[in-house]
Amino acid sequence: MQFDYLIVGAGFAGSVLAERLASQSGKTVLIVDKRSHIGGNAYDRYDSSGILIHPYGPHIFHTNSDKIFGYLSQFTDWRAYEHRVLASVKDKNDKPVHVPIPINLTTINTLYKLNLTPDQLEIWYRGRAEKIEHCRTSEEVVVSKVGRELYEKFFRGYTRKQWDLDPSELDAQVTARIPTRTTDDDRYFNDTFQYMPLHGYTAMFEKILANPRVKVMLNTDYHEVKETIRFREMIFTGPVDEFFDYRFGKLPYRSLHFQHETHDTEKFLAAPVVNFPSEDVPYTRISEFKALTGQEHPTKTSVVYEFPRSTGDPYYPIPKADCTALYNKYKELADGMPGVHFVGRLATYKYYNMDQVVGQALATYDKIVGKREQVAPVILSAPLTEKDVLRNDLKIPVAPGRKSQPIPAQPVATRADVSFLLSGGNRQ
Numbered sequence: 001m002q003f004d005y006l007i008v009g010a011g012f013a014g015s016v017l018a019e020r021l022a023s024q025s026g027k028t029v030l031i032v033d034k035r036s037h038i039g040g041n042a043y044d045r046y047d048s049s050g051i052l053i054h055p056y057g058p059h060i061f062h063t064n065s066d067k068i069f070g071y072l073s074q075f076t077d078w079r080a081y082e083h084r085v086l087a088s089v090k091d092k093n094d095k096p097v098h099v100p101i102p103i104n105l106t107t108i109n110t111l112y113k114l115n116l117t118p119d120q121l122e123i124w125y126r127g128r129a130e131k132i133e134h135c136r137t138s139e140e141v142v143v144s145k146v147g148r149e150l151y152e153k154f155f156r157g158y159t160r161k162q163w164d165l166d167p168s169e170l171d172a173q174v175t176a177r178i179p180t181r182t183t184d185d186d187r188y189f190n191d192t193f194q195y196m197p198l199h200g201y202t203a204m205f206e207k208i209l210a211n212p213r214v215k216v217m218l219n220t221d222y223h224e225v226k227e228t229i230r231f232r233e234m235i236f237t238g239p240v241d242e243f244f245d246y247r248f249g250k251l252p253y254r255s256l257h258f259q260h261e262t263h264d265t266e267k268f269l270a271a272p273v274v275n276f277p278s279e280d281v282p283y284t285r286i287s288e289f290k291a292l293t294g295q296e297h298p299t300k301t302s303v304v305y306e307f308p309r310s311t312g313d314p315y316y317p318i319p320k321a322d323c324t325a326l327y328n329k330y331k332e333l334a335d336g337m338p339g340v341h342f343v344g345r346l347a348t349y350k351y352y353n354m355d356q357v358v359g360q361a362l363a364t365y366d367k368i369v370g371k372r373e374q375v376a377p378v379i380l381s382a383p384l385t386e387k388d389v390l391r392n393d394l395k396i397p398v399a400p401g402r403k404s405q406p407i408p409a410q411p412v413a414t415r416a417d418v419s420f421l422l423s424g425g426n427r428q
């Protein structure tokens with residue numbers, strides 16, 4: 001048995017490519033993942049209280065791309081969800097307050113007990129901003145927009161905890177995309193499409209991977225199978241430095257420890273996510289899952305605390321020039337590897353959001369098929385046996401004896417609504 005493609009990693013990068021290659025080019029695909037589940041870091045599951053949680057931290061879908069939103073809408077209905085975050089800080093009297101982040105009109109008026117209008121706030125910011133010609137660091141970006149006091153209250157401690165680096169040591173791009181608002185718009189993202197998959201990410205991944213030409217092997221490091229499974233080409237979505245046996249040294253990553261807790265109350269937080277910028281608090285944020293998924297449970301709620309770490313699973317590539325230079329050495333090797341495509345967050349050493357990884361995977365598929373003649377569909381000569389390939393349980397596990405809590409039906413965007421939206425319909 002030979003597969004056309006061996007895909008390493010069943011996250012967005014690997015799963016989208018598996019789906020495209022199987023459904024559009026008739027390719028046979030074996031997708032392996034060393035974890036016990038599909039979905040990569042976007043995987044969700046029900047915990048022992050029946051609450052849908054994100055084991056690898058809260059994942060909120062947002063995109064400006066109608067192509068990406070349209071593509072994923074083939075595999076899920078959606079729940080309208082606009083993300084909002086509060087920061088827990090101290091006001092001018094040293095009293096703890098919760099204020100919107102990104103900083104907006106409400107943030108400033110609450111913190112400084114003011115009653116500014118948007119126009120007045122514009123002038124207020126200008127009066128505090130420091131003049132910096134070319135911002136090179138994260139610190140300079142923020143200080144040049146809102147001044148040093150707000151930088152220290154909201155950004156310095158949070159960044160130092162998250163990266164174990166001072167913002168003055170980090171590339172400007174880390175904070176460059178964070179908006180500073182003069183209105184009371186308290187949405188965390190500005191994107192056109194802000195929706196959560198109605199039945200969760202894992203349910204969406206099950207559909208993405210449902211093509212019979214795609215076989216899934218879980219609990220398997222690709223090193224275990226690469227010599228025994230025959231394949232024509234490989235798509236690698238794991239860490240690029242690992243692929244080349246760390247030839248130039250390890251690429252540095254920042255990791256997180258997730259502390260999951262369930263509380264005997266309907267609601268735990270004042271917002272879906274609360275950030276803690278102060279260095280006196282060891283975690284960076286707490287997220288409450290029911291607020292993200294829309295799930296209802298009258299007496300219980302599950303939350304996750306995030307503690308930044310230097311060791312553990314690789315989550316965030318470090319945005320510093322020397323790390324990029326080290327990655328570029330691996331990229332040169334990767335570019336010279338015939339028959340292996342490096343796709344996704346770990347293989348290209350970039351912090352991408354989910355929609356960007358889907359976009360990268362779709363672009364890679366176009367590149368693969370554009371490069372050569374489209375070939376006739378390959379039909380498997382014999383079905384794979386369980387021994388060949390473990391199509392492990394792809395169902396979301398629900399704790400024995402527990403019923404998963406229903407996810408409410410409204411507000412929902414169905415696939416028909418999505419076609420309407422994408423054809424220029426008016427969204428309400």
Ligand SMILES: Cc1cc2nc3c(=O)[nH]c(=O)nc-3n(C[C@H](O)[C@H](O)[C@H](O)COP(=O)(O)OP(=O)(O)OC[C@H]3O[C@@H](n4cnc5c(N)ncnc54)[C@H](O)[C@@H]3O)c2cc1C
Pocket residue numbers: 008009010011012013014032033034035039040041042056057058059060061062220221222223237238239256315316343344345346352353354355357
């Ligand atoms: C805490 C956190 C919060 C996030 N929140 C958001 C958010 O709100 N919105 C958003 O858009 N994005 C968010 N992201 C980013 C999002 O997780 C990524 O964009 C997305 O998961 C990347 O998909 P991927 O396929 O590239 O990588 P992954 O999801 O990491 O998948 C790679 C897979 O490869 C497997 N693998 C690695 N090495 C091997 C090997 N040797 N053999 C077999 N398998 C291997 C891994 O087990 C993994 O399952 C967040 C990320 C983190 C860390």
